[in-house]
Amino acid sequence: MAVHIIDHPLVQHKLSIMRNKETSTIKFRELLKEISMLMGYEITKDFPLTYEEIETPLMKMNAPKIEGKKVVIAPILRAGLGMVEGLTTLIPSARVGHIGMYRDEETCLPVFYYYKMPKTKDRLVIVTDPMLATGGSAIDAITRLKNDGFTSIRMMSLVASPQGLKAVQEKHPDVDIYLASLDEGLNEKNYILPGLGDAGDRIFGTK
Ligand code: PRP
Ligand code: URA
Numbered sequence: 001m002a003v004h005i006i007d008h009p010l011v012q013h014k015l016s017i018m019r020n021k022e023t024s025t026i027k028f029r030e031l032l033k034e035i036s037m038l039m040g041y042e043i044t045k046d047f048p049l050t051y052e053e054i055e056t057p058l059m060k061m062n063a064p065k066i067e068g069k070k071v072v073i074a075p076i077l078r079a080g081l082g083m084v085e086g087l088t089t090l091i092p093s094a095r096v097g098h099i100g101m102y103r104d105e106e107t108c109l110p111v112f113y114y115y116k117m118p119k120t121k122d123r124l125v126i127v128t129d130p131m132l133a134t135g136g137s138a139i140d141a142i143t144r145l146k147n148d149g150f151t152s153i154r155m156m157s158l159v160a161s162p163q164g165l166k167a168v169q170e171k172h173p174d175v176d177i178y179l180a181s182l183d184e185g186l187n188e189k190n191y192i193l194p195g196l197g198d199a200g201d202r203i204f205g206t207k
Helices: 009-019 025-043 079-090 136-147 162-171 199-204
Strands: 003-005 049-055 060-066 072-077 098-103 110-116 124-128 152-156 176-179
Touching: 009 025, 025 079, 025 152, 025 176, 025 199, 072 079, 072 136, 079 124, 079 199, 098 136, 110 136, 124 136, 136 152, 136 162, 162 176
Parallel strands: 003 176, 072 098, 072 124, 124 152, 152 176
Antiparallel strands: 049 060, 098 110
C-alpha cells in the first residue's frame, strides 16, 4: 500500500546524529528509542476512536478513547529490539512478539532462528527493524507472519534502500511501510548508503 516517510524535523535531526560514526552506543540507543516514539505517533495516527461517557470534576462528557484490539509489536532480532521501548511507551498495552533472524554474511540471505507471536491473530502487527537493505529480512518476516494467520501488518524502519523498499512493496503490497529516510542505495556488501552502519552492532556495542 503506502510508504510514509516521516520527515518531521525532530526525526531527521535525531537520525543525523545516529548516522554519525562518532555517536556512542548509549546515545545511539537513546535516539533510536526517541525516534521510535515519534514514528509511533505517525503509525498510530489512523487508529479508530470510540466514545465513552466520563465525568470530569465539572460535568459529564463523551470522551474519545482508542477502540479495538491490542497491537502487537514484532521486532526482527536483534536490531528491531531497539525500537520496541519507544513504541511500548506510547502503547503500554501492546503485546510484543519476537522474530529471530540474521542475515548470512556471505549470501546476505536471512536465516530464521526464533519465532514467537501471540496466539490471537486478529490484531495489527507492527514489525520493527531499523534497516531495510535488500528487503530480504522484512519480506521473510512478513511472509512468516502471514503464514501464521496475521492479516493486518505494518512495517517500521529507520532507513531503507530504494531497491529494498521496492522488493518489499512488490512482495507485500498490502503492507504500509513507515520510514525516517529513503537512502541512496547499497554497497557491494549490501549495506545501506549512506546508512548508519550495522544497526545491531551499534545498538548493542558488539563491534
Ligand atoms: C540487519 C538488519 C535487518 C537486516 C537488513 O540485521 O537489522 O534485519 O540486516 O538486511 P536485508 O534487508 O538485506 O535483509 P542483521 O542480520 O545484521 O542481524 P542483527 O540485527 O542481529 O545484527
Ligand atoms: N544491516 C545493517 O545493520 N545495516 C545495513 O546497512 C544493512 C544491513
